Structures are given as C-alpha cells and as structure tokens.
Amino acid sequence: MSTSRERGTRLSEQSCNTQRKPLIEISDEEKWRLIKESGLLGKVPPPDAPEPPSREPKTEEGIPLAEEIFNTTTLLIPFSFLLAMTDILIHHQYGRHVDSYELMERLATGVPILGLFIFYTIRYKHIRRAQFLMFLLSVFVGSRLLWLLARGRWLVVIRQCPPLATVWIYTIVQLDLGLAVFNLVVCAIYVWYKGLKLFK
Numbered sequence: 001m002s003t004s005r006e007r008g009t010r011l012s013e014q015s016c017n018t019q020r021k022p023l024i025e026i027s028d029e030e031k032w033r034l035i036k037e038s039g040l041l042g043k044v045p046p047p048d049a050p051e052p053p054s055r056e057p058k059t060e061e062g063i064p065l066a067e068e069i070f071n072t073t074t075l076l077i078p079f080s081f082l083l084a085m086t087d088i089l090i091h092h093q094y095g096r097h098v099d100s101y102e103l104m105e106r107l108a109t110g111v112p113i114l115g116l117f118i119f120y121t122i123r124y125k126h127i128r129r130a131q132f133l134m135f136l137l138s139v140f141v142g143s144r145l146l147w148l149l150a151r152g153r154w155l156v157v158i159r160q161c162p163p164l165a166t167v168w169i170y171t172i173v174q175l176d177l178g179l180a181v182f183n184l185v186v187c188a189i190y191v192w193y194k195g196l197k198l199f200k
Helices: 001-018 028-038 065-093 099-126 128-151 155-176 177-194
Strands: none
Touching: 065 099, 065 155, 099 128, 099 155, 128 155, 128 177, 155 177
C-alpha cells in the first residue's frame, strides 16, 4: 500500500513539474517580435505619459466648464442680492416705496447680464489686459456713481445707481490689490477735483 502511495505522489509531482514548464520554448527575440506585431505596445501608455483628456468640456485655461459655472453662481448670488439691496435703498433714500413686481422686473433684466459679465471676467481675470480693462471700467463706473450721488437728478439716480454700484463693487473685488487701491485713489482724486459733496 505504501508503494502505491509513493507512486501516486511521484505521478502528481511529475504532473506538477510538467505543468510548470511551457509547452513551447520561445526565445526573447521571438517574444518581442510577437508583441510588436500584435500592436500591444502602442496601446499601453508609458509610465511617464500624461493622462488622457477627460470627456468633460474644458475652457482655454483648463478649468472645467462645470467648475466655471459653479464659480459664477457663487458670485452671482451675492451680487444679485447687492443689486436688489441697492435698488431698495436708493428708493428709500428718496422716500419712494419699491413694490416687489418692479423689483423682480429689474432683477429679471439685470441678473442675466450680470451673470454673463461675471462668467467672462472670472475666466479672464488673471490676464493683465483683462485686469487693465476692469481697472478702466471701475474708474469710469466709480466716478460716474459718485458724480450721480452728488449732483444727479433723483430719477436718474434711482435708475442708474444700483447697477453702477454693483458693477463698481464687483470690479473692485476682482481687481488685484494694487489696482483696486489705485482705483479708489483715482476716484477720491476725482471727487476732490470736481468738488463733489457726497455727504450733506
């Protein structure tokens, strides 16, 4: 009985040994030739290759469009409320009551324009030319707003000041710190030069 067991173990060892050996011996050169002919090397990227582009649409600077929309929304919400608040405050300054229908009508026309403005200025705000254009816009808007508050007729002030104030504050927020401070200095010089009295 022990001999039959020994034979069985020898046979199983031999079968294991035969399974470990390949049926056909292929040289390394032949293996490389087969791999190259199959085209597998062209399909596998090298370890230091850049990742393939994602299917999500990207902008020129590489930020995904969804992230740009999210950034626009996070700024559009507070600046829409700022537009509504300045509209309400300017009406109360002149003793006028603004009804909700009129306020919603002004917001319905102003918020989409503000949204497009915010979307494109966020996209290009890191470019120096865009910073310079926003600086010029903020100087013009700030000077116009301060002049209207000092010398404008009440109806013109009610119509123009809320959007001007919103755009001025937004451009100050988006400008680099040096340009933002310089903008405030230029507007202060404008107030002094024109002799505007903002507080009576």
